[in-house]
Amino acid sequence: MTAPRNIVILTGAGISAESGVATFRGPGGLWEGHRVEDVCTPQALAQDPELVHRFYDARRAQLAGVEPNAAHLALARLDAAWPGNLLLVTQNVDDLHDRAGSSRLLHMHGELKSALCPACGNRIAWEDALPPETECPNCGTPALRPDIVFFGEMPYHMATIEAALAQADLFVSIGTSGAVYPAAGFVQTARHYGAATLELNLDPSEGSLWFEESRMGPAGTLVPAWVDAVLG
Numbered sequence: 666m667t668a669p670r671n672i673v674i675l676t677g678a679g680i681s682a683e684s685g686v687a688t689f690r691g692p693g694g695l696w697e698g699h700r701v702e703d704v705c706t707p708q709a710l711a712q713d714p715e716l717v718h719r720f721y722d723a724r725r726a727q728l729a730g731v732e733p734n735a736a737h738l739a740l741a742r743l744d745a746a747w748p749g750n751l752l753l754v755t756q757n758v759d760d761l762h763d764r765a766g767s768s769r770l771l772h773m774h775g776e777l778k779s780a781l782c783p784a785c786g787n788r789i790a791w792e793d794a795l796p797p798e799t800e801c802p803n804c805g806t807p808a809l810r811p812d813i814v815f816f817g818e819m820p821y822h823m824a825t826i827e828a829a830l831a832q833a834d835l836f837v838s839i840g841t842s843g844a845v846y847p848a849a850g851f852v853q854t855a856r857h858y859g860a861a862t863l864e865l866n867l868d869p870s871e872g873s874l875w876f877e878e879s880r881m882g883p884a885g886t887l888v889p890a891w892v893d894a895v896l897g
């Protein structure tokens with residue numbers, strides 16, 4: 666393959682594992698005995714808003730005690746140095762890519778440090794706990810919720826992501842189990858448009874067979890080595 670110019674990178678919970686943020690489906694993936702699939706739904710929010718808000722309050726508070734690791738920093742280094750197009754798409758709702766310094770970054774599943782008004786669509790930077798029935802500062806509706814894309818909801822930025830995948834020469838997936846669509850299907854889209862595909866993950870993901878190349882190991886080791894090689 667000739668040197669890639671347009672790179673799309675997808676990250677998942679595995680890239681933040683070495684920072685001390687638990688993955689969803691690995692050890693520590695349960696929270697107060699609940700599976701993530703039982704908490705992160707519109708139905709759960711309607712039936713038990715206290716539980717859902719408490720879950721995200723705990724995760725937002727945890728961010729104060731974690732730092733970007735070598736993998737986040739390496740991707741920020743690549744972003745700063747790469748002369749071609751580059752898009753980092755993360756499924757993560759933590760702010761570790763942001764704090765590492767990545768700027769060509771999209772959070773497709775929302776962000777812990779943001780609140781969403783379901784009435785007017787306002788998205789507001791949010792640092793502290795978010796009790797149910799908090800009023801929207803824009804329209805006054807007492808229904809601010811975590812700005813998280815729940816199961817069954819449409820991820821953010823899909824048109825931009827699909828356009829980038831269609832132009833990609835190289836698609837790299839890092840630290841994601843490949844269990845959740847549409848992100849799990851990005852490798853197939855990228856391949857369809859002719860991109861080379863590489864997976865960097867601790868274990869083979871559910872979609873591992875779709876990748877031309879898979880490297881298994883911790884992101885904190887594999888990602889800096891890959892970035893060094895790409896930057897030559």
Ligand code: APR
Pocket residue numbers: 676677678679680682683688689690691701756757774839840841842843844845865866867868869870882883884885
């Ligand atoms: N380095 C690289 N990969 C790792 C590491 C590590 N140190 N530790 C774990 N992994 C891998 C695991 O092998 C697993 O394949 O990261 C993956 C994490 O998978 P999940 O917990 O399923 O997380 P993710 O793929 O991001 O989940 C997707 O599901 O719950 C929803 O919306 C949520 O964005 C999330 C989505």
